[in-house]
Each structure stands twice: as structure tokens, then as C-alpha cells.
Amino acid sequence: MTVHPTVWVDEARPAAAPRRGALRRMLARNAPGYLFLAPWLIGFFGLTLGPALVSLYLSFTNYDLLRAPDWVGAANYVRIATDDPKFAAAMRVTFTYVVLSVPLKLVFALAVAMAFNRGIRGLTVYRAIFYLPSLLGGSVAIAVLWRQLFASDGLVNMLLWKAFGFEGPSWVSNPDYSLYTLVVLSIWQFGSPMIIFLAGLRQIPTDMYEAAEIDGASKTRQFFKITLPLLTPVVFFNVVIQTIEAFKAFTPAFIISEGTGGPINSTLFYTLYLYQEAFGFFRMGYAAALAWILLVIIALFTAFSFLSARYWVHYDD
Amino acid sequence: MSITLNRRSVLCGGAAALSLAAFGGGPAWAQAARLRFLWWGSQERADRTFKAIEAYKGVASDVSITGEFAGWSDYWPRLATQVAGRNAPDLIQMDYRYIFEYARRGALKPLDDYLDKSLNIADFGQMNIDSGRVDGKLYGVNLGVNSSIVLYDEAAWEKAGVEPPKPGMTWEAFAEKGAALSAKKTKPGFYASADASGVEPALENWLRQQGKALFTADGALGFGPEDAAKWFAMWAEMRKSGACVPADVQALDQLNIETNPLTTGKAATAFAHSNQYIGYQKLNKSRLGVSSYPKVSAESPSGHYLKPSMLISVANGSAHADAAVAFANFLVANPTGVEILGVERGVPASESMRNGLAPKLNDLDSVMVKYIADITPGVGALPPPPPPGAGELAFALKRVAEEVGFGRATPEAGGEKLVREAQTILKRG
Numbered sequence: 001m002t003v004h005p006t007v008w009v010d011e012a013r014p015a016a017a018p019r020r021g022a023l024r025r026m027l028a029r030n031a032p033g034y035l036f037l038a039p040w041l042i043g044f045f046g047l048t049l050g051p052a053l054v055s056l057y058l059s060f061t062n063y064d065l066l067r068a069p070d071w072v073g074a075a076n077y078v079r080i081a082t083d084d085p086k087f088a089a090a091m092r093v094t095f096t097y098v099v100l101s102v103p104l105k106l107v108f109a110l111a112v113a114m115a116f117n118r119g120i121r122g123l124t125v126y127r128a129i130f131y132l133p134s135l136l137g138g139s140v141a142i143a144v145l146w147r148q149l150f151a152s153d154g155l156v157n158m159l160l161w162k163a164f165g166f167e168g169p170s171w172v173s174n175p176d177y178s179l180y181t182l183v184v185l186s187i188w189q190f191g192s193p194m195i196i197f198l199a200g201l202r203q204i205p206t207d208m209y210e211a212a213e214i215d216g217a218s219k220t221r222q223f224f225k226i227t228l229p230l231l232t233p234v235v236f237f238n239v240v241i242q243t244i245e246a247f248k249a250f251t252p253a254f255i256i257s258e259g260t261g262g263p264i265n266s267t268l269f270y271t272l273y274l275y276q277e278a279f280g281f282f283r284m285g286y287a288a289a290l291a292w293i294l295l296v297i298i299a300l301f302t303a304f305s306f307l308s309a310r311y312w313v314h315y316d317d
Numbered sequence: 318m319s320i321t322l323n324r325r326s327v328l329c330g331g332a333a334a335l336s337l338a339a340f341g342g343g344p345a346w347a348q349a350a351r352l353r354f355l356w357w358g359s360q361e362r363a364d365r366t367f368k369a370i371e372a373y374k375g376v377a378s379d380v381s382i383t384g385e386f387a388g389w390s391d392y393w394p395r396l397a398t399q400v401a402g403r404n405a406p407d408l409i410q411m412d413y414r415y416i417f418e419y420a421r422r423g424a425l426k427p428l429d430d431y432l433d434k435s436l437n438i439a440d441f442g443q444m445n446i447d448s449g450r451v452d453g454k455l456y457g458v459n460l461g462v463n464s465s466i467v468l469y470d471e472a473a474w475e476k477a478g479v480e481p482p483k484p485g486m487t488w489e490a491f492a493e494k495g496a497a498l499s500a501k502k503t504k505p506g507f508y509a510s511a512d513a514s515g516v517e518p519a520l521e522n523w524l525r526q527q528g529k530a531l532f533t534a535d536g537a538l539g540f541g542p543e544d545a546a547k548w549f550a551m552w553a554e555m556r557k558s559g560a561c562v563p564a565d566v567q568a569l570d571q572l573n574i575e576t577n578p579l580t581t582g583k584a585a586t587a588f589a590h591s592n593q594y595i596g597y598q599k600l601n602k603s604r605l606g607v608s609s610y611p612k613v614s615a616e617s618p619s620g621h622y623l624k625p626s627m628l629i630s631v632a633n634g635s636a637h638a639d640a641a642v643a644f645a646n647f648l649v650a651n652p653t654g655v656e657i658l659g660v661e662r663g664v665p666a667s668e669s670m671r672n673g674l675a676p677k678l679n680d681l682d683s684v685m686v687k688y689i690a691d692i693t694p695g696v697g698a699l700p701p702p703p704p705p706g707a708g709e710l711a712f713a714l715k716r717v718a719e720e721v722g723f724g725r726a727t728p729e730a731g732g733e734k735l736v737r738e739a740q741t742i743l744k745r746g
Binding site: 153 | 390393394397398400401418419422423424506564565566568569571576706708709712715716719720723725
């Protein structure tokens with residue numbers, strides 16, 4: 001079917017207001033396009049931008065859901081910055097999580113992708129199996145499973161006992177280790193970066209490796225001189241996406257600690273703290289302020305990634 | 318039979334439906350009330366409540382009630398968002414801690430005008446009626462009477478040959494006997510008691526035995542750092558002697574029946590609410606015994622009080638408030654409704670209902686009813702209304718208790734810290 005662009009040219013006053021006329025012509029020409037975009041536009045303005053702006057307003061108020069918001073200026077932000085030990089604890093937990101889980105997960109994903117890239121039989125099956133945890137990862141069932149695995153009489157301790165005669169602690173409920181069980185959970189969900197790495201590895205021309213082989217370059221040297229440089233755009237993409245994901249992590253901590261962030265705030269992720277303030281103690285205004293600070297942190301980090309990209313990301317062209 | 322629809326008949330039907338919707342329906346619909354009832358609780362509670370709703374059709378056939386339920390922690394966000402969205406359920410299950418906040422913010426309907434008309438709760442006794450009052454007005458109807466309780470695994474204590482907790486036992490004796498049970502090592506990783514140092518009702522009971530409270534009548538903190546330090550020190554002793562579970566076992570307890578060390582087979586004793594007895598017994602294979610809390614000294618008061626385990630309130634602005642009150646009355650003052658709910662929400666406050674129910678109770682239910690009857694002579698007054706922000710104290714207590722439990726803070730430092738944090742919480746409201 002051929003689509004004829006509808007042209008509703010306003011011929012009445014073309015010269016009188018040329019700029020307005022041009023604008024109207026453009027709008028008119030694009031009207032069908034906007035019409036098709038309407039569902040998304042309505043969604044964007046009504047469900048994303050609108051609520052976001054309301055949340056910005058609420059962050060300057062005290063709002064307990066039941067009574068009308070009460071304007072307090074920057075008081076929420078001042079309190080967060082100067083007088084909130086839980087905010088500091090949540091930042092510490094979240095940054096530890098991001099700094100540990102993102103690199104470890106990516107290294108693991110890359111290693112598995114490289115193994116797959118050597119061409120093994122039944123690759124699609126393995127790929128699907130290794131991708132599964134990513135699909136399940138955010139789910140409540142997995143978080144509950146994790147609780148069982150890492151409890152004092154869980155499977156992990158049973159294996160440790162059988163293999164090494166080592167009596168492990170209750171990993172999930174000990175403040176020294178609980179966060180690391182969540183880091184392990186995150187690493188286990190390496191599927192989606194792995195798939196992307198695999199696609200990236202496939203893009204690297206094999207003649208480069210052949211040439212390197214003839215020149216006598218070792219496998220390690222090939223990895224650092226060919227694979228890694230040519231893969232940097234994919235690495236960059238994965239780092240940005242995974243970091244944003246890690247900052248936003250919520251479900252595992254919520255389930256493992258039943259929403260308390262315990263023991264002793266050791267799994268008090270930023271998003272969990274925000275949720276507690278909003279829905280546990282009904283301080284919506286304060287929670288909105290926390291949310292905007294998280295947005296700024298993620299935006300700053302992403303901007304930094306993009307600015308640094310030109311020093312280490314190699315694009316072919 | 319086939320129905321042929323042409324464009325005109327569809328249009329007519331549509332117009333008819335529209336006009337009905339616009340004018341609120343014809344006379345036949347005028348009395349029909351559709352109510353929504355939101356509560357928290359287990360599947361057991363849901364089954365009983367839906368059965369009561371079904372039975373209510375026999376009382377008022379023109380009222381249809383839709384029930385919704387959630388777990389405790391999901392319940393409050395859901396209720397708050399519905400109230401904020403002007404979409405509050407007509408009937409709201411309320412908690413003594415939250416009723417003050419909701420009533421004072423105008424979310425609940427005062428029920429005084431219904432008293433002795435469609436709401437017949439005169440035989441609840443003054444105390445059980447007043448537990449639903451805020452600033453002199455009645456905002457909630459007591460759905461069941463409750464108190465704190467000690468639950469213990471009878472077989473485990475017997476097997477160790479140690480005398481189990483019993484009413485009037487001192488904390489000192491409890492700790493001693495607990496250590497004796499744990500020392501027997503009847504099975505690996507098994508202790509006499511859960512660690513209740515982070516459990517708010519346990520601390521409250523202990524404070525009340527000494528004439529103190531969590532909060533004073535004017536909303537200030539009712540205890541000092543030295544009290545909290547003594548409390549933490551007492552549990553630290555028990556942790557050391559093995560009378561209670563170690564900190565990393567206690568940390569797995571999310572303060573519900575399913576994760577309590579008693580249920581998970583790590584401890585022989587739990588500190589709970591009396592209406593939870595039925596739930597605990599369902600999840601525990603061996604028979605559970607009941608006792609009141611240990612005491613600071615033989616002469617001290619029991620520290621217990623009768624608390625509404627939950628209340629039922631009507632939303633302010635409900636279009637069918639009269640029908641909602643009538644249903645609430647059915648649940649607490651109609652033998653059919655009371656019998657269906659049983660004592661799962663606590664013991665009925667109404668004396669006549671309680672007496673009518675007694676012969677129909679099974680063993681478990683009777684144990685609980687007897688427990689409440691036994692402690693009633695020794696109970697103290699209901700504590701004053703908790704100040705705004707009080708809900709956060711339970712979180713702070715759990716965390717500080719964990720810090721002491723894991724050895725990150727001494728009992729003295731923990732006491733200081735808890736009081737400091739509690740005061741910040743109260744100041745913030």
C-alpha cells in the first residue's frame with residue numbers, strides 16, 4: 001500500500017505570516033505522524049513526564065498521602081545532606097554493590113561469551129540456559145531461593161561442610177556477608193551482557209587473528225591487542241546499562257531482608273531506603289527528594305562514562 | 318437461540334445503559350450497595366472472612382461486598398495509596414497503632430451516631446469500646462481481644478527435662494532454665510528461646526512491669542538509655558549462656574510466624590501475640606504450650622494489657638456508610654458472623670458472643686480463650702495512643718538489638734543509641 005502524505009497547505013495567507021505559516025504547514029504535514037505517535041506521546045506526557053514533575057514538586061514538601069502536601073522549601077534536601085545517617089548507610093551499601101557487582105558480572109559474562117565463541121556444539125541451547133537467570137533474576141522466587149541457599153543450614157554450607165569440613169556462617173543473615181550474597185546473585189545473572197558480548201565477538205573479523213597468529217602473537221596478546229580494543233563499544237554499552245541497573249537494584253534486597261534492609265542496614269539499598277521512607281513511614285516528600293538525588297547520581301555517572309568514552313572506546317570509523 | 322444485533326439496537330442499548338449509569342440506575346438498584354472490605358492477614362483469615370461475607374447475603378441480600386486482602390507489610394502502602402487516591406475501601410481493618418493517624422487525618426468516619434442503633438457493642442465493656450476511640454470519638458470497632466503470649470514447644474522442654482515457662486516465672490529463672498535446655502543439646506543448633514531483644518512488644522511488656530512505657534501520655538519516650546541498656550544486657554547474657562539463639566539465627570526472623578526461630582526449628586520458645594497461637598500451631602508439628610511473659614520480679618505486675626488485635630473502621634466519605642456499619646455489626650455482634658470468624662482475629666470482645674461461641678470452639682481456640690481469661694485479672698490499662706512516627710521505633714529497635722547481638726555495640730552503647738534515635742524519630746513525627 002502506498003501512503004500519500006496528506007498535504008493540507010494553508011493557501012489563504014502564505015505571505016502575511018511566513019514563519020507561522022511554515023510552522024502550520026509543517027504541523028499539518030506531520031499531523032498523521034503525530035497521530036500515530038499519539039499513544040506513545042500520551043503515555044510519555046501523562047505517565048512519565050507528568051508524574052516526574054509532580055515528584056519534583058513533592059520533593060519540596062512534606063506529604064503523607066492523607067493530607068495535602070505542605071511546602072517546606074529545600075528542607076528535605078538539607079536534611080538528607082546534613083542529618084541523615086541512614087542516607088549515608090544506604091549510599092555506602094549501594095556504591096559497594098555497584099563497584100563490586102558490575103565489573104565482576106561483566107568479566108564473568110565476557111569469559112563465558114569467549115568460551116562460547118570458540119564454536120561449541122549446541123551453542124543455542126547453552127546460550128538459552130545461561131540466559132535464563134537473567135530472565136528469572138528480578139523475581140521473588142529467586143530471592144527466596146537465595147535466602148535458602150545461603151542460610152546457616154542451606155545448600156552452600158552443606159557443600160562447604162562436605163567438601164572442606166568448614167562450618168560456614170549464616171551468610172544471608174550476617175551483616176558481614178549479606179551484601180556479598182547479593183553481589184553473587186547479581187553476577188549469576190550475567191546472561192544479558194553475555195549475549196551482547198557474544199554478538200560483539202562475532203563482529204571481530206577473523207583475518208585479524210590469522211594475521212596475529214602468523215606474526216606469532218600469543219593468545220593473551222591477541223586478547224589484549226585485538227579482542228578487547230575492538231570490543232570496547234560493547235563493553236561501554238554494557239558498563240553503562242549494568243551500572244544503571246545496579247543503582248536501581250531493589251527486589252533482591254527487599255525479599256532477602258523482608259524490606260528491612262537488615263541485618264543492621266547491611267542490605268539497605270538506596271531504592272529500599274527510598275521505599276521505606278515512602279511506603280513504610282509515609283514520608284512521600286522526603287522519598288521524592290531521595291529519588292531525585294538518585295536520578296542526579298545516575299545522570300552524573302552516565303555523563304562521566306560518555307565523556308571518558310573517547311579516551312578508551314574505539315570505533316572503527 | 319440466536320440474537321441478531323443490528324446497529325440500531327446496539328445504539329439503543331448503549332443509550333439505555335448510559336442513561337442508567339448517568340442517573341444512578343432505576344428504582345430497583347436504589348438500595349443495592351456495593352462495598353469493598355480491605356484487611357491484612359493469612360489465607361486462613363481470608364477463608365473465614367469470605368465465608369462471613371457469603372453468609373451476610375442471608376442477612377442483607379441487597380448488599381454485595383468485595384473482599385481484598387494483603388500481608389501486613391503490603392497492607393499499609395496499599396491502604397494509604399487508596400485513601401490518597403480518594404478510592405478508600407468502605408470497610409477498613411485497622412490497627413491500634415495506625416487508627417490515630419488515620420482518624421486524625423480525617424480518613425475515618427466517627428461511628429458514635431450508630432451506637433446502640435445499628436451498632437450493638439454495649440456489652441464489649443468500656444475498655445474494649447474505648448480501644449477504638451480517638452480524641453473521644455469512636456472510629457473503630459474491636460474485632461478481637463489480644464495480648465502478648467509466650468509459646469513453647471512442650472516436647473522439647475520435656476525431652477530436656479527442664480521446667481517450661483509458666484505464668485509468674487521471673488526472667489532470671491527463665492534465663493537459667495533456658496541455658497539448661499540449650500546445654501542438653503537435644504539436637505544441633507537448637508536453643509531454648511528466640512531472641513526477643515529486638516521485638517517491640519516484648520520490650521514494652523518488660524517496661525510496663527517496671528511502671529514504665531514505650532511512650533508517655535504526652536507522646537514523649539517513656540524510657541531512658543539505662544532502661545534500654547539493661548534490656549539489651551539481659552539478652553546479651555542469655556545469648557552468652559546459650560539460653561537464646563545467636564544473632565545470625567535471630568536475624569532471619571522477620572517478625573512473622575513463618576520465620577520465627579520456633580517455627581524454623583531453632584528454638585523452643587517464641588514471643589508472640591495471643592491470636593497468632595492458632596497460626597503457630599498450624600505450622601509447628603509438636604504441641605505448643607502457652608504462658609504469660611516472664612516477670613522482672615515475683616511482685617511486679619504482669620505487664621500485659623488487653624489490646625484490640627485489630628479493629629474495623631468505616632471510610633470517611635463512603636457512599637454506603639450505613640450498610641458498612643451494619644456489616645461491621647454482623648461481624649462482632651451477630652452469632653452467625655462471630656461463629657464464622659471464630660477467634661482467629663482474637664477473642665470476641667462481646668461477652669454474650671464469647672459465651673455463645675465457647676461450646677463451639679475446638680481445642681486450640683479454647684486454649685487461647687482460656688489464656689485471655691486467665692491473664693485478664695492481672696492486666697494493666699491500655700497504653701496511651703502512640704505518637705506520630707512511633708511505627709519507626711520498631712525498626713530502630715530491631716536494628717540496634719542486632720548491633721548488640723552481633724557484638725558491634727555494647728548493651729550500654731545500644732541503649733544510648735536506641736534512645737537517641739527514638740527521640741529523633743519522635744521529633745520528626
